[in-house]
Amino acid sequence: MKRVKSRRAVATETWRLMSEFTMTTFTSRSGVLQQMGLTPGHLKALRYLAADDAQPMGACAQAIGCDASTATWLVDRLEERGLVERRPSTTDRRVKGVVLTPFGAETKAKLEAHFGEPPESLLALDADALEALHDALSRLAEERQNRS
Amino acid sequence: MKRVKSRRAVATETWRLMSEFTMTTFTSRSGVLQQMGLTPGHLKALRYLAADDAQPMGACAQAIGCDASTATWLVDRLEERGLVERRPSTTDRRVKGVVLTPFGAETKAKLEAHFGEPPESLLALDADALEALHDALSRLAEERQNRS
DNA sequence: TAAGATTGATAAATCAATCTTA
DNA sequence: TAAGATTGATTTATCAATCTTA
Numbered sequence: 001m002k003r004v005k006s007r008r009a010v011a012t013e014t015w016r017l018m019s020e021f022t023m024t025t026f027t028s029r030s031g032v033l034q035q036m037g038l039t040p041g042h043l044k045a046l047r048y049l050a051a052d053d054a055q056p057m058g059a060c061a062q063a064i065g066c067d068a069s070t071a072t073w074l075v076d077r078l079e080e081r082g083l084v085e086r087r088p089s090t091t092d093r094r095v096k097g098v099v100l101t102p103f104g105a106e107t108k109a110k111l112e113a114h115f116g117e118p119p120e121s122l123l124a125l126d127a128d129a130l131e132a133l134h135d136a137l138s139r140l141a142e143e144r145q146n147r148s
Numbered sequence: 149m150k151r152v153k154s155r156r157a158v159a160t161e162t163w164r165l166m167s168e169f170t171m172t173t174f175t176s177r178s179g180v181l182q183q184m185g186l187t188p189g190h191l192k193a194l195r196y197l198a199a200d201d202a203q204p205m206g207a208c209a210q211a212i213g214c215d216a217s218t219a220t221w222l223v224d225r226l227e228e229r230g231l232v233e234r235r236p237s238t239t240d241r242r243v244k245g246v247v248l249t250p251f252g253a254e255t256k257a258k259l260e261a262h263f264g265e266p267p268e269s270l271l272a273l274d275a276d277a278l279e280a281l282h283d284a285l286s287r288l289a290e291e292r293q294n295r296s
Numbered sequence: 297t298a299a300g301a302t303t304g305a306t307a308a309a310t311c312a313a314t315c316t317t318a
Numbered sequence: 319t320a321a322g323a324t325t326g327a328t329t330t331a332t333c334a335a336t337c338t339t340a
Contacts, residue, residue, distance in 0.1 A: 007275065010282055011266035017285035019263075021292070022170040027213045039330065057301060065175045070331050072302055077330090094300045094339050115167075118159035121291035127155065129287060132280040134158055137165035139277060143269035144169070187308065205323060218309050220324055225308090242317050242322045 025119050032114055036107075041066060043115070045074050046083065046100070046108045054087050054097025083107055173267050180262055184255075189214065191263070193222050194231065194248070194256045202235050202245025231255055 005013075033043060044064040049055060055063075061071035075098055078084040083104035089095035100108060125133070153161075181191060192212040197203060203211075209219035223246055226232040231252035237243035248256060273281070 007278070008266070008271070010278055011270050011273075012264060014278065014282040014285060015266040015270055016264060017282070017289055018166060019170050019174070021285065021288055022167050024292075026167070041331075058299085065178075067332050068301070069303080069333075073331070092300085092340075096301070116160060116164060118156070118163040119288075119292075121288050121295065122159050122163055123156070124291050125159075125284065125287060129280075129284045130155070130158055130162065132277075133284040134162040134165070136273065136277045136281040136284075137162060137169065139273065140169055140267075140269050141165055143272050144172075144267075147269065189309075206321085215310050216323070217311075217325080221309070240318075240322085244323070 021119075026115070029115060032111075041070065041074050042078060043111060045071075045078060046104065046111060049084060049098055049100050049104070049108070051100040051102070051105045054089075054099045056089070056095050056097055060098055078104070169267075174263070177263060180259075189218070189222050190226060191259060193219075193226060194252065194259060197232060197246055197248050197252070197256070199248040199250070199253045202237075202247045204237070204243050204245055208246055226252070 030040065033039065041064065044066075045060060048060060048063045057071050057075065058068060060075070061068045064071060064074070066074070075084060075086065079086065082101055084098050085101055087097045087099060089097055122130070178188065181187065189212065192214075193208060196208060196211045205219050205223065206216060208223070209216045212219060212222070214222070223232060223234065227234065230249055232246050233249055235245045235247060237245055270278070
């Protein structure tokens, strides 16, 4: 007599597989950060920032998931390297917005290309499985959106 | 005329969805670590260690993905809190193995329950999509295994 | 008074140098 | 000599206190 796995058990196993796959891939790729003298914090900041849309320090901290003082420190380092710039807000003199410089945008693009590249094993999936995976993840993202 | 997305484009989008979902979930859950006075490094260490199977310091560092000296430091902190113990190897006097204490095992179980819990949105998927997701991820894990 | 950002003291993680044993 | 682990100096990130403007 076949014992069918419970819905919850399948979900738990699925979540374990997904998080391990993602984390392992990220760790295996993080060598380039070291080579460029950047940290995961810098990467998160660059991924969040844009050249044309200034973000307040507080918003950066929130998006990155770090303390406000850490954001200050990160932006200091990025500014020293010429990757970002602080711009005083015109409407609220307490606020400082952060934008990517052209060099920062270029660096961001390189990092996106590296970390955004799908793992080999994903490309090796057959078309049907890949599409099923893509669709399920799209629905997860929507579902999450709806809950927030 | 319909322009079908290239295989690579689908894979890229899939990877983006997966990594964002995983990272966001992890970040949103990491509050408990702070409450317990632990860091992501401690979590990785606890997840790797076991009560009955001593692991050399070097193996810990490798598994955690940190420097050997960081592993020493992490295990120092965990030992101070009574979560792990160092045991000199009987066969090689250079080696020190690390095991979870009963309290460490208990703490690990709590953390596993918290971080291993599938996100709500995953449980909300219908059975077919969940199964498809699970199967595709299983194959990814196998595929990766074969490549290593 | 509170919001936004920064500074200074502290903890967390890395790198280079050292110590011990194989 | 090299492997395994640790120590000391340094960088990275946080917490608590401070400064400026709303």
